[in-house]
Each structure stands twice: as structure tokens, then as C-alpha cells.
Amino acid sequence: MIKFIFILISIFTVGFFIVKDTWMVTLQGFGYELKASVLILIVGAFLLFYLIHLLKKPFGWWGRCQNWFAKRKQDQKEAFLLLALKTVLDKNSESVKQLLKQKNKFFDRKSDENYILEALFNPTPHTFEQLIHRENTELAGIKGLLDYAQEDGNWTEAGRLLQKAAEKYEKEPWVWDSLWTVQILQNDWYEALNTLERLKAQGQVDKAEYAKRKSLLLLKLGRVAEAYKLNPDNQAIILAYARSEPQKADKLIRHLWSKEPCMDAFNIYWQTIATEKPSKQTKAIDKLVRENPKHRLSLWVLIETAIKQESWGPAKGYLSDYLAMYPLTTQIAHLMAEVERQGWHHLEEAQKWELKALEAPSEKGWICSSCGHRTDTWEIVCPACNAFGEVIGK
Numbered sequence: 416m417i418k419f420i421f422i423l424i425s426i427f428t429v430g431f432f433i434v435k436d437t438w439m440v441t442l443q444g445f446g447y448e449l450k451a452s453v454l455i456l457i458v459g460a461f462l463l464f465y466l467i468h469l470l471k472k473p474f475g476w477w478g479r480c481q482n483w484f485a486k487r488k489q490d491q492k493e494a495f496l497l498l499a500l501k502t503v504l505d506k507n508s509e510s511v512k513q514l515l516k517q518k519n520k521f522f523d524r525k526s527d528e529n530y531i532l533e534a535l536f537n538p539t540p541h542t543f544e545q546l547i548h549r550e551n552t553e554l555a556g557i558k559g560l561l562d563y564a565q566e567d568g569n570w571t572e573a574g575r576l577l578q579k580a581a582e583k584y585e586k587e588p589w590v591w592d593s594l595w596t597v598q599i600l601q602n603d604w605y606e607a608l609n610t611l612e613r614l615k616a617q618g619q620v621d622k623a624e625y626a627k628r629k630s631l632l633l634l635k636l637g638r639v640a641e642a643y644k645l646n647p648d649n650q651a652i653i654l655a656y657a658r659s660e661p662q663k664a665d666k667l668i669r670h671l672w673s674k675e676p677c678m679d680a681f682n683i684y685w686q687t688i689a690t691e692k693p694s695k696q697t698k699a700i701d702k703l704v705r706e707n708p709k710h711r712l713s714l715w716v717l718i719e720t721a722i723k724q725e726s727w728g729p730a731k732g733y734l735s736d737y738l739a740m741y742p743l744t745t746q747i748a749h750l751m752a753e754v755e756r757q758g759w760h761h762l763e764e765a766q767k768w769e770l771k772a773l774e775a776p777s778e779k780g781w782i783c784s785s786c787g788h789r790t791d792t793w794e795i796v797c798p799a800c801n802a803f804g805e806v807i808g809k
């Protein structure tokens with residue numbers, strides 16, 4: 416459009432200039448005189464305007480020049496970034512030092528890129544702290560500092576950083592996941608419950624995982640009945656529920672025994688029959704063992720019951736059966752010593768078994784299914800690998 420107007424005005428001007436010279440004006444100044452057509456002056460002004468217009472636009476020869484320079488600079492920046500990444504991956508500290516010096520040629524000292532490169536080349540709490548104070552790099556800064564806090568086991572600081580991230584970047588999935596982990600490690604059960612709801616709302620935990628986590632948190636908060644209602648098949652929950660409801664304990668423990676027997680379960684079961692006559696006890700124990708007759712602990716239950724009832728003959732028989740199938744442990748050696756001493760007054764034999772008890776491996780009742788770490792009591796979080804809800808009674 417602009418071009419069209421220019422062409423039109425130019426044609427008219429030239430025409431008038433040729434046909435008449437009544438449109439001439441005289442310009443005076445600096446001792447010179449210049450005669451010119453008014454229209455030529457107008458066209459001149461327009462031409463000047465057009466030239467400025469051309470220079471501003473990124474096309475035409477000047478625009479191309481500008482583009483070329485910009486692209487060259489961009490290429491240089493990209494080449495530098497590529498080199499930077501490669502150097503960091505190579506862990507070549509000498510080259511890193513050199514690049515740190517060069518980066519100011521390509522990036523403004525106050526630019527996001529500069530601070531990111533600082534953190535990349537020289538990852539320290541300080542350089543990540545710098546990232547935190549900038550809008551575009553805040554999250555990267557939080558992530559970096561979070562790594563340091565977790566490495567140091569500083570869960571308070573990790574929790575603080577994650578709360579900050581959760582407020583501003585609530586759509587980032589890793590924030591809630593990490594917050595959950597930190598809260599669990601800090602024994603923040605109430606807060607963890609809230610975080611769990613978030614994880615569920617964002618679809619990060621499925622129904623089964625949600626029920627498992629929530630029920631174990633409720634257990635930790637002492638809300639045993641609620642926990643049981645939500646997750647009636649969990650071993651730790653059944654044990655706690657059986658303790659809190661002695662009338663239901665025998666049924667609960669038998670159900671547990673069919674799935675995942677453990678020594679704690681037997682102890683609770685025994686409480687329900689401890690004051691009964693031996694014949695009734697034997698009947699109840701038989702009922703329990705029938706739930707899972709091939710299980711190692713069913714044999715152990717028979718040993719323990721025989722010893723409690725001072726039936727030394729069967730006790731020794733069961734112990735021999737046990738040792739024929741399973742390796743000796745401190746606990747079994749102690750039982751053997753007890754039977755020899757109390758049942759048969761074989762003090763020398765008993766002493767031999769006590770010595771063996773010292774050398775045999777001790778069998779702790781709880782094992783983490785993730786890493787195999789053994790503990791004496793149930794733990795919601797494995798002390799060795801921090802796995803949640805993986806410690807199972809054996």
C-alpha cells in the first residue's frame with residue numbers, strides 16, 4: 416500500500432515538474448539558494464520516511480544483515496552451551512574453569528542463562544541459592560538445594576524447600592511425591608495424610624496404593640479400627656486390631672495365619688488361651704496350625720506350645736523336626752537348651768546349646784521386603800532403605 420502511494424505521488428511530481436514551474440519554491444540558507452518543487456520536497460519527506468521504515472523491518476538487505484549477525488550470535492551461544500554440557504558430562508574440571516571464564520562473552524552477567532551455567536559448572540548450595548531468587552530458575556534452584564538437603568539427611572530443610580515448591584508449583588508431580596517421602600521420614604503423619612490426598616487427586620497413586628498408605632498412616636495415628644476397615648488384609652494392621660479387640664483376636668489371628676504368619680501373631684493368639692486348660696489350648700493351637708500347616712512358624716508354634724505346657728517329649732520331637740528342615744538360630748538353640756535343662760536335666764547338653772546360641776545368627780522377627788533388612792519391631796518405614804510399608808513380620 417505504502418509503495419503504491421509513493422509510486423503515484425512520484426508520477427504526479429515528475430509530471431508537474433516537467434509541465435510547469437509555478438510550483439517552485441526557493442530555499443535559502445548558509446549562503447546557498449535552492450529552487451525545488453513543493454511536491455519534490457513532499458516526496459523527499461515520504462522517501463525518507465520509507466527508508467526508515469525499511470531499516471526498521473527485518474527484511475531487505477539491512478534486515479538480512481541484522482538476521483545474519485543475530486543468527487551468528489545465537490549459533491555461538493548454542494555452540495557454547497553444547498560445549499558446556501559436554502564438559503560437565505566429561506567431568507573435566509580444567510575445561511570447566513576455562514568455560515566459566517568465557518561464558519561472560521556470550522551471556523549477560525544478570526541473565527538467567529548466566530546463573531544456570533554457574534550452577535551447572537559449579538554446583539554448590541550458593542549457586543543454587545542464586546537460582547532460587549529468580550522467577551524463571553526458581554524451581555531449578557529448589558531442586559538443586561533439595562538434593563543437598565537430602566544428601567545431608569536434613570529433612571527439615573528438605574521439607575521447607577518442598578513446601579515452598581508445593582505452594583507455587585502445585586502442578587509439578589515430583590513436588591508432592593518428594594514431599595510425601597520427606598514427611599514420612601520426619602514422622603509427620605498428619606501432613607503426610609494431606610499430601611496423600613493430593614497424590615490421589617493428581618492420579619499419582621492408584622486405589623490400592625492409596626488404601627495401603629492411608630491405612631498405615633491411620634495405624635500410626637492410633638486410629639486402628641479405621642485402618643482395619645480400609646485395609647483388612649495388612650499384617651501390621653491385623654496385629655494392632657487384634658490387640659485392641661481381644662474378643663475378635665483369635666479369629667483375626669487365624670485369618671492372618673493363613674496368609675502371613677509371624678511370631679507376634681502367635682504371641683497375641685496365646686494371650687487368648689493362656690489361662691485355658693492344656694487340652695483346650697492344644698485344640699486352639701491345632702486350629703491355628705491347620706490354617707497354614709506347611710509353614711515354618713506353624714512348627715515353631717508347636718514347639719513353643721509344648722514348652723509352655725511342659726510336654727518335654729513332644730517339644731524335643733518338634734525341635735528335631737525343625738532342625739532337620741531349617742538352619743539353627745540363636746532362638747532355636749535357646750529353646751533346645753531349655754528343653755534339655757528343664758525337661759531332662761541334661762545340664763551339660765543344655766550348656767552346649769547355650770554355646771551354640773552365641774554363635775548362631777539371631778533371627779529378628781521383622782524383615783523389609785524391599786531390602787531384606789531385619790528389625791526387632793514393626794516399622795512403617797524401613798530404617799535401612801526408607802521403603803514405606805514394606806516391613807513384614809516373619
Ligand SMILES: [Zn+2]
Pocket residue numbers: 783784785786787788797798799800801802
Ligand atoms: Zn528396606
